[in-house]
Amino acid sequence: MAAPFKFELVSPERLLLSAEVTQVDLPGTEGDFGVLAGHAPFVATLRPGIATVTKSGGEVVKIFVRGGLADVSPAGLTVLAEKAIPVSEMKADQIAAEIAVAETAVANAIGESARQAAALKLAQLKDLVGSLKAA
Amino acid sequence: MASLKELKNRIASVKATQKITKAMQMVAAAKLRRAQDAAEAARPYATRMAEVIGNLATGFAGRDDAPALLGGTGKSQVHLLVVATAERGLCGGFNASIVRLAREHIRKLLAEGKTVKILTVGKKGADSLRRDYGNLIIDRVELRGVKSIGFDNAADVAAKVMALFAKGEFDVCTLFYSRFRSVIAQIPTAKQLIPAKIEATATPATSGTALYDYEPGEAEILEDLLPRAVAVQVFTALLENAASEQGARMSAMDNATRNAGDMINRLSLEYNRSRQAQITKELIEIISGAEAL
Structure with missing residues (x-):
């Protein structure tokens, strides 16, 4: 069995999860990546998506994260997410609300690059909805 | 000097205020x-x-x-x-x-x-x-x-x-x-x-x-x-x-509650004094009336 390491998931409102885990799979901006114990120090931005956390006991938790940052340091992994909701607690209307937020962000964005970034987020969210429905 | 009735009303109103500030203080604490x-x-x-x-x-x-x-x-x-x-x-x-x-x-x-x-x-x-x-x-x-x-x-x-x-x-x-x-x-x-x-x-x-x-x-x-x-x-x-x-x-409401308490004390003292003064006055009137007979 893989060695455990410390994982913390923090949102601005509270510390959501702090546990010993064996593996965490995260949706990075440039592709999904997995983190195991002893990973090299690494900082990556996240796109909206599902983080899969395997706890030391073997229990698997799936959490929706939006807009965040993963910080892998020798001390462990910290994910700073603007929003994080466990998939099991997620309702269809919450996803709809997320998409509405993204859509207004696209509408309000100032400047071409900001608009593109917002549009990308929206597309990523819609992808996510598709994969959630399929699951 | 304010009349008895006026004083009574004042006391009642300050008491009501005190109740409100007390409640606000507790809500704020929570x-x-x-x-x-x-x-x-x-x-x-x-x-x-x-x-x-x-x-x-x-x-x-x-x-x-x-x-x-x-x-x-x-x-x-x-x-x-x-x-x-x-x-x-x-x-x-x-x-x-x-x-x-x-x-x-x-x-x-x-x-x-x-x-x-x-x-x-x-x-x-x-x-x-x-x-x-x-x-x-x-x-x-x-x-x-x-x-x-x-x-x-x-x-x-x-x-x-x-x-x-x-x-x-x-x-x-x-x-x-x-x-x-x-x-x-x-x-x-x-x-x-x-x-x-x-x-x-x-x-x-x-x-x-x-x-x-x-x-x-x-x-x-x-x-x-x-x-x-x-x-x-x-x-x-x-x-x-x-x-x-x-x-x-x-803390503001705590102060207000305390102030209201002080005020109630002062007003009650004044109320009791003027009540006694009135009783004394009435007694004097009765006695002097009886003596005149």
């Missing part, structure tokens, strides 16, 4: 607990965020290609002041002290010939700044009806600030709020948001020494993070403000 818990819960995110940004920003220190949010626009002509106050009064000097600090800054900046723009958060600050500097207020955010401040409220405020910055409407942004020290001490504070002030983080053991890999690049991450850091700082400030407001209201 809300204070919740606000403090919220502020406590938000701390890990803010500290981690500051750490990561601190790490990234030290690499950019003094470089020309640093993002504008970090390096500033190179000028300090136009100042944006974000003044965060409460939605409601009856909380002692809470709103007044924040506004006073903001006002001092405005006066100083205007004297230096700078341009000042004001963004108010909360109704009370807008109301009292409107009198003197109404023409400087460019926007106002009201949090009326917001039960507990969520990150989205702060993100809204930050989005307004960021939009103004993107349009080049200001060079320096400062946030005014009240830091919560204890129930009796709330410290009005000014905090510079843009350009970002990086506090040197002394965390060599955890991250400072390690060589980091960045994905995408350092600059991209920093650009993604800095706007979010502004939102986080606004959020922290709003939470501190909420705790301070309840703390201030609690």
Whole structure:
């Protein structure tokens, strides 16, 4: 069995999860990546998506994260997410609300690059909805 | 001397007031607990965020290609002041002290010939700044009806600030709020948001020494993070403000309850005195009437 390491998931409102885990799979901006114990120090931005956390006991938790940052340091992994909701607690209307937020962000964005970034987020969210429905 | 009936009414009304202030104090105490818990819960995110940004920003220190949010626009002509106050009064000097600090800054900046723009958060600050500097207020955010401040409220405020910055409407942004020290001490504070002030983080053991890999690049991450850091700082400030407001209201209402108690004592004493005086007067009338016979 893989060695455990410390994982913390923090949102601005509270510390959501702090546990010993064996593996965490995260949706990075440039592709999904997995983190195991002893990973090299690494900082990556996240796109909206599902983080899969395997706890030391073997229990698997799936959490929706939006807009965040993963910080892998020798001390462990910290994910700073603007929003994080466990998939099991997620309702269809919450996803709809997320998409509405993204859509207004696209509408309000100032400047071409900001608009593109917002549009990308929206597309990523819609992808996510598709994969959630399929699951 | 007020008549007996008048005194009785006064006492009844002060008693009613005392009941209200007592209830408000207890409500504030309960809300204070919740606000403090919220502020406590938000701390890990803010500290981690500051750490990561601190790490990234030290690499950019003094470089020309640093993002504008970090390096500033190179000028300090136009100042944006974000003044965060409460939605409601009856909380002692809470709103007044924040506004006073903001006002001092405005006066100083205007004297230096700078341009000042004001963004108010909360109704009370807008109301009292409107009198003197109404023409400087460019926007106002009201949090009326917001039960507990969520990150989205702060993100809204930050989005307004960021939009103004993107349009080049200001060079320096400062946030005014009240830091919560204890129930009796709330410290009005000014905090510079843009350009970002990086506090040197002394965390060599955890991250400072390690060589980091960045994905995408350092600059991209920093650009993604800095706007979010502004939102986080606004959020922290709003939470501190909420705790301070309840703390201030609690002690103000405690004072008011005590004052009402004193007043009731004084009025009851006066009431009893005049009641006795009246009884004595009536007795004298009866006796002298009987003697005359």
